[in-house]
Every structure is written in C-alpha cells, then in structure tokens.
Amino acid sequence: MNEETDATGDVRDVVIVGSGVAGLSAAVYAARADLEPLVLEGPEPGGQLTLTTDVENYLGFPEGVGGMELIKNGTDQAERFGAEFTHGTVENATLEERPSELELSNGDVLRTRALIVASGASARWVGADSEDELMGYGLSTCATCDGAFHRGDDVLVVGGGDSAMEEALFLAKFADNVTVVHRREELRASEIMADRARDHEDIEFRWNTELEAIHGSQEDGVTGATLVSHPDGYPGEKAASGVDIDRATVDVGGVFYAIGHTPNTEFVRDTPVELDDDGYVRITDTDAWATTATAVSGVFAAGDVMDPGYQQAITAAGMGSMAALDAEEWLETARLRRQKPTARA
C-alpha cells in the first residue's frame, strides 16, 4: 500500500480492473515497476481462459497448457512481485478528477491515480440445454482457439453475422462438415462474407433454426445437438406453444457460438471514457507514447474490452503489459509535474 493518503483513505498508484490474462500481464509489469498494483478479480476470477481446458496457441507451451493452469501461473507470477488480488466488482467509476474513485458492489470505495480497465468482453451464450456443462468440452465461443481440435468432425456454428461466417470458414479447414445454424432466413453478414461461406463446399446452412440442446459429457465431449426448425419462419423469441416446429437431433463433435460479445464496460458508461457503438472502450491517440490511453488521462484499457478484432489470450496479455508501461510513464510524468516549483511572480 502506498504511503500517501488523503482525507478519505489510501490512494493506490494503480488499480487493475479484471484478472484475466490482460489484467494479469498488467499486474506483472506494474508490480515489477514497484507500483504495488491492486487487481480486482470481478465476477469471473481468471477471466474467460478458465473456461478452456486446452490452450495450444499461447507462446512458450509446446505441449499446450490448461486455461486454469495458465491463469494460476500468471497470478503467482504477479503476486511474487507484489501485486495484490481481491474479490471485487466495480459498479461505478468517477473518473473526472484525480484520483479516480471506484465504487465496488460491496459498497467499498477505492481511490487510484492510474486505472487499467481489463474487464474483458463476455461471449454471448445461446441458452441451450447443457451449455454450462459442456462449455470448454467441445462447446466453444472461439473457433480460432479451438477449431484445430475438430479435425474430421462435423460441427455446428450458431449465428448469422460476419463473425459466424468467419468462424465457419475457419472451421471448414479442419472439420469435415460445418453447418451454420441461423434462426432467420437471411444472414446478417456482409455480402462478401456470406458469399464466401455459401460458396464453400463443406459449409451448409440450416435456416429458421435454433439450437435447443447440446449432448455429450465432459469425458466424451460434444456428441450431438438438438435443433428446432420453424418451417414457417422464425416466430420470435423461442417457439411459442402451438407454432409448427421440426425437432431433430444431429451427430456433431463440436458446437461453436458466434452470436457476438458484450464488453464489460457498464461501470464506465457514465464517465468521459469513450465507448464505440458496441460498448468497447475506444483508445485515443492523444499521447504519442500511450497506445492504451483512453479519453481520460490516467485511465488505460487492455485486452478484449478494447479489442473486438483479435480477442486472443496472447494479444490481451501483450496489451496488458502495454497498459502497465503506459500507466507507469503517466504516473512518472504526473509526479514530475507535481514536483516542479511553482513560478513566482
């Protein structure tokens, strides 16, 4: 804890919101810079990577590594250099003045000079039966991450936008057959992406169809899925009773959700931090040295919360380190400013 305090308590140099790979990487860098960061773990300690059993594309693990193990190692590494972790979810932030104030869901208020927002983006889930049990066991929200585990399988992709088409095209490199399940009769994807997917010989479409249930177990992975089709078109939210439906069970070895992500940015919505139309934090380029800088001086963002494009563990970790370096430099500059003697008239 820093020595400097004010009337309402301790002021941290750096608070990091989120303990996924971005937050952990920021914590390692900030701790090694002696900034004694406090990491708020939020509703999902360890973040999304804890949902997967196999990570094969993170550098330094030739045999792959479990998501939990990667997160545990990162936490130990950050703690070794003095990072502190605490359960805590930010509900509101006041960022107009320094230090920033964070109000947690348990009522505590934290004050910090620099803030790193690494709160991730949660993939939307369909709500199909057994998805809780099978997520990470053949059910995935990331084809780039898990597609290679499905060589020779038949797989489903749920969604109808650009990301669903991207996932389907990526999966078609490994899977024997990819079926895109879309609840409407037309895709939302751009024409070029839709054409590419439609023209691919290993990709087919099930229109007006919803995923009702996924079958399998954590031992055997996904083995099948129940699909519900509406011959007369999608009737709205879930089939109302009395509406004609066809129910079928298909054998598949994998299911991929591609219905978008929701960035975890509710707590900065009423602050001057700029968000894009989908709610992702916008990085501003006002300081040449700070590529993780938000619209608020001293507030930085890293990982999936500011990156709708890549959303990979290694890119999130890279941005976490950048945010810590940016915060360190910002604090140094702020300190120098404070020390500068005031000019006398």
Ligand SMILES: Cc1cc2nc3c(=O)[nH]c(=O)nc-3n(C[C@H](O)[C@H](O)[C@H](O)COP(=O)(O)OP(=O)(O)OC[C@H]3O[C@@H](n4cnc5c(N)ncnc54)[C@H](O)[C@@H]3O)c2cc1C
């Ligand atoms: C099933 C699955 C498999 C994946 N496999 C791979 C893979 O093999 N390789 C790969 O590179 N990527 C993979 N990914 C993607 C990867 O997990 C993400 O890109 C990465 O986790 C993003 O890290 P992050 O730290 O930005 O966010 P997250 O991991 O989402 O972490 C966000 C953190 O913020 C916290 N938080 C949220 N809101 C608040 C709040 N209000 N207050 C405090 N804390 C808050 C959460 O509790 C969490 O700790 C996979 C994702 C999934 C879902």
